[in-house]
Amino acid sequence: MIDLSIIIVSYNTKDLTLDCIKSIKKYTNNLEYEIIVADNGSKDGSTEAISKLKEVTLIKNKDNTGFAKANNQGISKSTGRYTLFLNSDTFLIENSLAKMIEFMDNNKQIGIASCQLLNSNRSIQETGGYFPTLPRVVLWALLIDDIPGVSDLFGSYHPHTPKGIIKSNFYKKERNFDWVKGAFMLVRRQVLEKIGGFDENIFMYGEDVELCYRVKKEGWKVVYVPITKIVHIGGASGVVQNTLISEYKGLLYYYKKHKGLVQTFIIWILLKISSLIRILLFILLGKKELAKIYAKAFTAN
Numbered sequence: 001m002i003d004l005s006i007i008i009v010s011y012n013t014k015d016l017t018l019d020c021i022k023s024i025k026k027y028t029n030n031l032e033y034e035i036i037v038a039d040n041g042s043k044d045g046s047t048e049a050i051s052k053l054k055e056v057t058l059i060k061n062k063d064n065t066g067f068a069k070a071n072n073q074g075i076s077k078s079t080g081r082y083t084l085f086l087n088s089d090t091f092l093i094e095n096s097l098a099k100m101i102e103f104m105d106n107n108k109q110i111g112i113a114s115c116q117l118l119n120s121n122r123s124i125q126e127t128g129g130y131f132p133t134l135p136r137v138v139l140w141a142l143l144i145d146d147i148p149g150v151s152d153l154f155g156s157y158h159p160h161t162p163k164g165i166i167k168s169n170f171y172k173k174e175r176n177f178d179w180v181k182g183a184f185m186l187v188r189r190q191v192l193e194k195i196g197g198f199d200e201n202i203f204m205y206g207e208d209v210e211l212c213y214r215v216k217k218e219g220w221k222v223v224y225v226p227i228t229k230i231v232h233i234g235g236a237s238g239v240v241q242n243t244l245i246s247e248y249k250g251l252l253y254y255y256k257k258h259k260g261l262v263q264t265f266i267i268w269i270l271l272k273i274s275s276l277i278r279i280l281l282f283i284l285l286g287k288k289e290l291a292k293i294y295a296k297a298f299t300a301n
Contacts, residue, residue, distance in 0.1 A: 002032040003101055006084045007074030009067055010039040013088040014046040016233065021053060023091035031098045036077055038070035067182070068198035068207045075197045083192060087183040089233040090117075096228040100186050103225055111191040111220025112212060114180035116171060116229040125232055127184075128177040128224050131213060132157035132251060137267060141274035143281075157209075175224040179212035183232045191215055199257070205243060206250020213258060244293060245300045272298060 006024060010017045021035060038059040039047050047060050059073050071085055082101060096115055104113055117125040130136060136157045139145040145156045152170075157178075185208060195214045198207045212222050248271050255264040275298035282291035 002034060002080050004031060004033040004082050004084055004097060005074070005078030005080035006033055006035045006086055006097075007071055007078065008035065008037045008086050008088050009070040009074075010037050010042055010046050010050070010088050011064060012042045012044045012046065014042065014044045014049055017046060017088040018049060018053075020086070020088055020091050021050075021056060023093070024097070027092040027095050028097050029095050031101060033097065034078070034080065036074040038073045040064040040066070040070050066200065066203040068202050068204070069200045071182075072197040072200060075192060081189050083187045083189065085182050085185040085187070087232060090183060091231050093231060094228060096230050099228040100225075103227060104186065104188065107221075107223075109221050110223050111188050111215045111218070112180060112222045113186045114184050114224050115186075116224075116226035117181070117183060117232040118229050120231065120233055122231070124171045125234070126171065128175070128180040128222075129157050130155035131178040131209070132254065132267075134263065134266060134270075137251075137270050141270045141277070143277065171224075172226055174226065177222055177224050178216060179209045179222060180224055181232075182208035183234075184230060185211075187215075188220075191218070191220055194218055199253075201257075202250050202253055203246060204250075205246040206254055209250070210254050210257070213254070244297045248297055248300070 008017060008020060017037065021037075024033075024035060034057065035055065036057045036059065037050050038061065039050065040061050041063045047058065050056060050058050057077055059070070059077070061070065061073075065073075075083060082104060084097065084100075100113060100115055104110060114127060117127045119125045132140075136145070136155060139150060139154060140156065140158050145151045145154070145158070150156075195211075195218060197211075199210050202210060216222060251271070252264060252267060255267045275294045278294045279291050279298065282288070282294065
């Protein structure tokens with residue numbers, strides 16, 4: 001069995017996907033790995049370009065099947081001791097994969113791990129968080145967890161954290177999180193064999209939280225370890241409006257599946273309140289486009 005199966009979902013990100021694959025081949029040493037690309041009906045020539053690459057398995061979908069289903073297709077073809085779900089808009093700058101595999105081999109109780117993510121300008125990018133309990137969603141909906149120190153005290157389910165925390169040593173230390181971003185999610189094979197892959201009822205956004213919830217229920221740890229770093233550009237396959245609406249839908253589905261109808265209804269109310277607060281705030285700040293995005297999110301769910 002090889003060490004690692006790397007699964008990349010591609011959707012109209014030809015150049016980014018090619019750069020990602022190129023960086024894997026350039027920086028990955030002392031590791032047996034395979035690359036599996038699941039393309040979701042790209043129209044930019046992605047499949048034609050990727051099919052020419054050696055040692056890359058390509059899955060070609062006619063339509064956009066969603067992030068969860070495409071990753072599950074990759075899982076079905078994977079053979080590694082570990083599976084890495086890696087966004088197409090990421091690229092390596094050092095031998096990150098070998099370092100992460102060594103870390104997982106030395107920490108058998110960990111089911112999922114993520115490394116440090118960097119923005120394009122090499123500043124530290126926020127990643128991961130805690131499960132969206134009702135109190136945490138209240139803090140997020142009312143913008144309370146944007147107050148410095150609040151998310152440190154109560155834990156924030158949303159990966160957005162106050163700038164003061166990002167500039168501090170928060171993301172320079174190992175953290176036991178409830179969930180980490182699907183942009184870089186290294187999963188032990190035994191975990192996927194036990195719980196299965198992503199829930200395909202979530203088209204995109206929130207599937208990483210839901211997967212980690214099932215993983216932690218089985219007693220595995222989910223950790224963030226800044227022993228190495230990669231660059232994550234972010235936002236390459238979607239726009240803010242679609243991201244927000246999908247995130248809301250993912251959160252509602254998570255509650256319906258795991259918490260029941262009463263709590264789901266409470267979350268629905270909180271999302272409405274959250275949207276209204278942000279609509280008013282952005283109008284006052286003169287950011288009408290952002291206000292419009294939250295107005296559409298308000299009516300979409």
